[in-house]
Structure formats: C-alpha cells, structure tokens
Amino acid sequence: MSAREANFDGLVGPTHNYAGLSWGNVASGKHAHSTSNPRQAALQGLDKMKALSDLGLVQGVLAPQERPDMATLRRLGFTGSETQVLDKAFREAPLLLAACCSASAMWTANAATVSPGADTADGRVHFTPANLVNKFHRSLEHEVTGRILRRVFADEKHFCHHSALPAHDDFGDEGAANHTRLHDAQGRGLELFVYGRSAHRPDAPAPRRYPARQTLEASRAVARLHGLGEHNTAFIQQNPDVIDQGVFHNDVIAVGNGNVLFYHRQAFLDTHAMQNEIMAKLPDAGMHFIEVSDDEVPVADAVSSYLFNTQLVTLAPGHMALIAPTECADTPRVRAYLDRLTAMNTPVKEVRFIDVKQSMQNGGGPACLRLRVAMSEAELAAVNPACLMTDELHGRLSQWVNRHYRDRLSPNDLRDPALLTESRTALDELTRILDLGSVYPFQR
Numbered sequence: 362m363s364a365r366e367a368n369f370d371g372l373v374g375p376t377h378n379y380a381g382l383s384w385g386n387v388a389s390g391k392h393a394h395s396t397s398n399p400r401q402a403a404l405q406g407l408d409k410m411k412a413l414s415d416l417g418l419v420q421g422v423l424a425p426q427e428r429p430d431m432a433t434l435r436r437l438g439f440t441g442s443e444t445q446v447l448d449k450a451f452r453e454a455p456l457l458l459a460a461c462c463s464a465s466a467m468w469t470a471n472a473a474t475v476s477p478g479a480d481t482a483d484g485r486v487h488f489t490p491a492n493l494v495n496k497f498h499r500s501l502e503h504e505v506t507g508r509i510l511r512r513v514f515a516d517e518k519h520f521c522h523h524s525a526l527p528a529h530d531d532f533g534d535e536g537a538a539n540h541t542r543l544h545d546a547q548g549r550g551l552e553l554f555v556y557g558r559s560a561h562r563p564d565a566p567a568p569r570r571y572p573a574r575q576t577l578e579a580s581r582a583v584a585r586l587h588g589l590g591e592h593n594t595a596f597i598q599q600n601p602d603v604i605d606q607g608v609f610h611n612d613v614i615a616v617g618n619g620n621v622l623f624y625h626r627q628a629f630l631d632t633h634a635m636q637n638e639i640m641a642k643l644p645d646a647g648m649h650f651i652e653v654s655d656d657e658v659p660v661a662d663a664v665s666s667y668l669f670n671t672q673l674v675t676l677a678p679g680h681m682a683l684i685a686p687t688e689c690a691d692t693p694r695v696r697a698y699l700d701r702l703t704a705m706n707t708p709v710k711e712v713r714f715i716d717v718k719q720s721m722q723n724g725g726g727p728a729c730l731r732l733r734v735a736m737s738e739a740e741l742a743a744v745n746p747a748c749l750m751t752d753e754l755h756g757r758l759s760q761w762v763n764r765h766y767r768d769r770l771s772p773n774d775l776r777d778p779a780l781l782t783e784s785r786t787a788l789d790e791l792t793r794i795l796d797l798g799s800v801y802p803f804q805r
C-alpha cells in the first residue's frame with residue numbers, strides 16, 4: 362500500500378495565553394504571566410501550514426476548543442451568570458480560570474495516537490484521543506478532540522475512533538508526542554511507543570523532579586485498541602534523567618520519519634536495545650540512526666531550541682527536510698550542528714526555519730503543533746475536504762483570525778466576558794468554514 366503522510370495542525374484558539382500551567386515544561390514556566398498575542402500565534406500557525414502545503418505535502422487543520430470552558434468552571438462550583446462565574450473564578454481561583462481558558466489543544470501532537478491502516482489488524486486507520494491526565498488544563502481536551510476527529514475522519518469504512526483511556530495516572534497518555542512510526546520502502550511499519558514510567562513496576566527507573574506523563578500501561582493499551590502486534594510495535598523507555606532536564610515529551614528529544622531516527626544520545630534509557638529492536642523488526646528499512654552527543658548539542662540547548670521538535674518530512678524518495686523553529690538558527694551550537702547534518706550521508710538533506718515563537722513560548726514547537734496521519738489515497742479521499750489546507754483556505758482562515766482575535770491577552774483579561782462572546786462567535790463561524798457541524802458545547 363502506498364501511503365502519504367498528512368500533517369494536521371492545531372489552529373491556535375482565541376484565548377492563547379501564558380499561564381505557567383505545565384510543571385516540567387521549562388518554556389511554560391519561564392513565560393508564565395507574560396502577555397500573549399493570540400492573533401499572531403494563530404497567523405504563525407497558519408503560515409506554517411501553508412509553508413508545508415507549498416512543499417507539496419498534505420496539510421490539514423484541526424479546530425481549536427471552546428474556551429473558557431464554562432461547563433468545567435460550573436462543575437467546580439462557580440455559579441451564577443456567565444459573567445459571575447468568570448468573575449468568581451478569577452477572584453477565588455485564578456489558576457483554575459487560567460486552566461479553563463488554555464488554548465493548549467493547539468498542540469495536536471497530543472490530540473491522539475494514530476495508527477495507519479497498514480499496521481492495524483482490521484486495515485483501518487485507528488485514533489485514540491489522549492487523556493492528558495497529567496495536566497488538569499489538558500485533561501479537559503479529549504472529549505471535544507474526539508468529536509472533531511470523528512468529523513474530520515468520518516467514514517467508518519476507513520477510520521476507527523476509540524475513546525480516551527481511563528482517566529487515571531496509571532494510564533497517563535500524551536498521544537503522538539510519544540509515538541513515532543518508522544517504515545521501510547515497502548510501507549511496512551514499526552510503531553515506537555516511548556514511555557516515561559511504568560505504573561505497575563514502581564521500582565523501575567523513573568524521573569525524580571518532573572512528572573513522567575506517559576506510562577507503559579497506557580502505551581500498551583493504545584496498541585491493543587489499535588490491533589497492533591509484537592511484530593510492529595516497540596515499547597521503549599525514555600531516559601528519566603532527560604525528563605528531569607525538561608524533556609516532558611519524547612518529541613522534545615527525538616523525531617523519526619521513514620527510515621530515519623534523529624535523537625539525542627541521552628534520549629532513551631537503553632539506546633542499544635532500542636536500535637537492535639528496530640533493526641530486528643524492520644530489517645529491510647536500511648535504518649539511519651542519527652545520534653547527537655552532548656558535546657555537539659547539550660540537552661539544555663536541545664530543550665531551549667527544540668532541535669528535535671522539528672518535523673522530518675519526505676520531499677522526494679531519499680530526500681528529507683527538517684522543519685525547524687527559528688530558535689534553532691539562533692542557538693549557535695545547534696545552528697553549527699544543522700550545517701554539519703545536511704552534509705552527512707543521510708536522507709536529511711535540508712533544513713527550513715519557521716517562526717512559531719508564540720507557541721514556542723509555551724513549549725510547543727513545530728512538531729507539537731501537528732498530528733501525523735499516514736493514509737492511502739482512498740483514505741485521503743475520505744477526509745473532510747474542508748479541513749485540508751489550500752491557498753484559499755489559508756486566506757480565508759487568516760482573514761477570520763484578523764477579524765476575531767485580539768493582539769494581546771494578559772492573565773487579567775481571562776475574566777472578561779467579552780472574550781467568551783468573541784471566542785464563541787469566532788468558533789461558530791469556524792465550524793461552518795471547516796464543515797464540522799456542531800462540535801462545541803455552546804452549539805448543542
């Protein structure tokens with residue numbers, strides 16, 4: 362089966378703000394309470410989508426979520442009119458208000474785990490929305506995420522949707538941020554599930570400072586749901602020491618595509634075992650393991666520049682491009698490494714820099730902003746066409762952003778009832794542009 366990889370990026374929502382909600386995510390802590398620019402954030406995201414689509418890649422867009430999440434604020438005991446709910450939450454528990462206003466669904470690498478039909482027992486593409494239980498603000502996403510995915514990938518003949526895993530720490534699941542699919546030229550795939558700790562083996566290595574968001578038990582459950590087998594899966598433990606250095610998802614320290622795995626030497630607990638398992642299970646791929654040492658790029662530089670939160674995309678057979686944030690160009694050791702990388706004898710032939718600074722300041726690089734869905738031509742033809750990027754859609758969505766989004770948002774603005782009205786008006790229009798039907802609570 363010849364498959365094409367599509368990237369579905371999250372459209373940044375109108376409440377994009379910096380609230381410091383993600384303990385263990387260095388950028389989120391560093392930018393807490395600074396003023397954000399939701400309009401610029403959304404336009405940067407749209408320009409990234411257009412840049413990838415201009416490269417001839419299939420690019421999709423996933424809608425943001427309804428925020429503030431009024432239903433959750435009410436569940437937490439804030440009563441009265443909407444204005445009163447917002448006001449009480451702001452005065453009594455500003456952190457809860459911020460959590461219910463986060464636009465974090467923009468990082469669609471965490472939206473779900475996706476297994477292509479080439480790998481699954483029933484030949485369909487399987488989706489499991491991530492429960493994201495480790496962070497309260499993110500745990501609010503999966504229900505609407507699942508609803509949006511069902512509207513974009515609606516045809517049951519080709520697509521199968523599961524519910525998120527049970528909402529318990531034992532099954533902490535962060536979706537595709539800890540999942541990479543490698544494949545050989547024939548399209549035979551191997552899905553790497555990278556986890557931070559094992560809930561059922563508390564004596565096994567685990568980070569001490571920051572949380573391990575993904576458990577082995579969650580990864581195994583997703584693989585079972587998707588009908589994968591031992592032959593096309595590998596479960597690999599992340600190095601707990603790098604989690605403690607700010608690597609809160611594996612996609613902050615490793616990225617894979619086709620027959621290339623690009624990673625930092627400290628990324629995995631047992632690099633040799635990882636390489637051996639991949640070569641045994643994907644013997645014909647001619648794997649390229651591109652390993653970066655501490656001398657070349659220290660972990661701290663990898664975390665601040667997001668060298669590994671890059672998108673590795675295939676532009677032609679044997680020709681891949683690394684789509685990197687501009688922060689990589691601005692970090693001297695990373696820049697120097699990238700200059701050497703493209704001269705090495707690997708499929709990575711070029712690097713393109715893009716500006717997603719508004720997202721980066723919350724710890725979301727180019728790879729965080731996209732969910733990969735590899736599909737056959739027939740599956741691709743079954744995707745909701747209104748969600749596929751074209752020049753026309755890019756223009757329409759840019760105008761929509763310019764019309765509805767603010768260009769500054771501070772923590773104090775989150776209590777403003779006008780922000781709620783503006784967001785709902787924008788999202789209502791968006792569901793028509795993207796032909797999604799009524800996916801938001803306020804529309805039901």
Ligand SMILES: N=C(N)NCCC[C@H](NC(=O)CCC(=O)O)C(=O)O
Binds near residue numbers: 724
């Ligand atoms: N690596 C991947 N795939 N995704 C990045 C997600 C960033 C997100 N940041 C936040 O949620 C910060 C929100 C705030 O602090 O306002 C997170 O930590 O879950």
